[in-house]
Amino acid sequence: MSPPAPGVWSDPLSGYGWDDVWAADFAPHADAGLVPARIVRVDRGRCDVVTTSSDGRVVPSHADISRVRVSDPMEWACTGDWVALDPDALAVTAVLPRRTAMVRSTSSKRSEGQVLAANVDHVVVAVSLAVDLDLGRLERFLALAWESGAQPLVVLTKADLAADASFLHADAAAAAPGVQVVTVSATTGEGIDVLTALVSGGTTVLIGSSGAGKSTLANTLLGTDVQEVNHTRAVDGKGRHTTVTRDLLPLPFGGVLIDTPGLRGVGLWDAESGLHQVFAEIEELARDCRFQDCAHTAEPGCAVLDAVATGDLPQRRLDSYRKLLRENEWIASRSDARLRAERQRQRKVIQKSVRDSGVTRRR
Ligand SMILES: Nc1nc2c(ncn2[C@@H]2O[C@H](COP(=O)(O)OP(=O)(O)OP(=O)(O)O)[C@@H](O)[C@H]2O)c(=O)[nH]1
Numbered sequence: 001m002s003p004p005a006p007g008v009w010s011d012p013l014s015g016y017g018w019d020d021v022w023a024a025d026f027a028p029h030a031d032a033g034l035v036p037a038r039i040v041r042v043d044r045g046r047c048d049v050v051t052t053s054s055d056g057r058v059v060p061s062h063a064d065i066s067r068v069r070v071s072d073p074m075e076w077a078c079t080g081d082w083v084a085l086d087p088d089a090l091a092v093t094a095v096l097p098r099r100t101a102m103v104r105s106t107s108s109k110r111s112e113g114q115v116l117a118a119n120v121d122h123v124v125v126a127v128s129l130a131v132d133l134d135l136g137r138l139e140r141f142l143a144l145a146w147e148s149g150a151q152p153l154v155v156l157t158k159a160d161l162a163a164d165a166s167f168l169h170a171d172a173a174a175a176a177p178g179v180q181v182v183t184v185s186a187t188t189g190e191g192i193d194v195l196t197a198l199v200s201g202g203t204t205v206l207i208g209s210s211g212a213g214k215s216t217l218a219n220t221l222l223g224t225d226v227q228e229v230n231h232t233r234a235v236d237g238k239g240r241h242t243t244v245t246r247d248l249l250p251l252p253f254g255g256v257l258i259d260t261p262g263l264r265g266v267g268l269w270d271a272e273s274g275l276h277q278v279f280a281e282i283e284e285l286a287r288d289c290r291f292q293d294c295a296h297t298a299e300p301g302c303a304v305l306d307a308v309a310t311g312d313l314p315q316r317r318l319d320s321y322r323k324l325l326r327e328n329e330w331i332a333s334r335s336d337a338r339l340r341a342e343r344q345r346q347r348k349v350i351q352k353s354v355r356d357s358g359v360t361r362r363r
């Protein structure tokens with residue numbers, strides 16, 4: 001990172017996304033003698049953070065997060081969170097309210113949400129042009145991206161391997177209303193400048209199918225310099241710190257890239273409002289249906305079916321919309337069922353303890 005121009009005030013953490021709004025949120029913590037830090041990685045009760053040293057440099061640190069441990073996994077501190085750090089105790093004492101959150105369902109027995117990355121501005125959905133375009137899968141990734149609260153961005157990769165990139169671009173754009181679609185090639189450098197400009201300044205995550213070219217994109221965006229910086233940061237004032245993580249790294253042109261394991265191919269998790277955004281044009285059409293609760297299957301006066309009949313709305317879009325809504329409902333009902341089962345289990349425990357105490361009394 002280049003130093004700020006003389007005379008121009010710049011917070012050292014601005015390269016990590018710190019801004020005046022965060023500073024305002026942080027004010028009470030600053031008054032309490034705490035310093036701001038951003039979580040780079042969480043690992044079993046501790047986290048790697050970036051923070052500022054007393055002489056105003058950005059430094060890595062390792063902090064305890066047990067004080068901010070809560071029962072709801074959605075509230076657990078995660079990569080991308082801005083936190084208040086007690087610099088003497090090296091402990092996180094508060095997590096600033098998140099602007100956005102990428103959530104996935106946990107793979108544990110209990111179906112719950114878990115935040116994988118917080119305070120993300122751009123979600124790049126990487127799609128390879130070297131294989132057949134799977135628009136349904138793109139729509140699923142987009143639902144997840146919208147659901148986070150961040151702005152999705154579709155990046156069509158490996159343009160050098162596609163004969164008809166412009167047709168594919170049009171197909172992808174039709175499946176992504178309100179989303180910019182950029183065609184890139186890491187091999188030829190095509191589109192990289194456009195992508196760089198779009199993600200500069202904010203926090204970006206990359207998602208997409210395996211082999212879509214995410215690692216290659218990450219390397220291209222980060223440049224070798226930054227990765228070397230990351231390797232040399234292995235020593236900090238507190239001793240040798242051997243973990244070299246790529247989880248959250250500053251981009252050379254401003255902004256931050258979060259590349260957390262497990263985040264890249266996340267499944268749908270209760271993304272109903274995200275789905276409404278992915279299929280915004282269908283929602284728009286539905287306002288003109290005669291019946292407010294129109295299911296767009298065979299109802300008279302259905303504006304959605306009319307649009308399919310005239311060719312304005314591809315049948316594939318409607319089918320995909322229905323399929324993803326059904327899938328989402330299933331996930332939602334499954335999580336409710338798990339919650340119900342959990343409550344029932346707790347009730348049984350309570351009933352048993354009541355019974356047991358009753359037995360004790362009768363003795
Ligand atoms: N020709 C060409 N190949 C590319 C391009 N970008 C990536 N690749 C190749 O595509 C393959 C997959 O790329 P990765 O970057 O590993 O894909 P990924 O999305 O990170 O894959 P996962 O780690 O499995 O999630 C690699 O062999 C890359 O070299 C490109 O622009 N052009």
Ligand SMILES: [Zn+2]
Nearest residue numbers: 289294296302
């Ligand atoms: Zn309808």
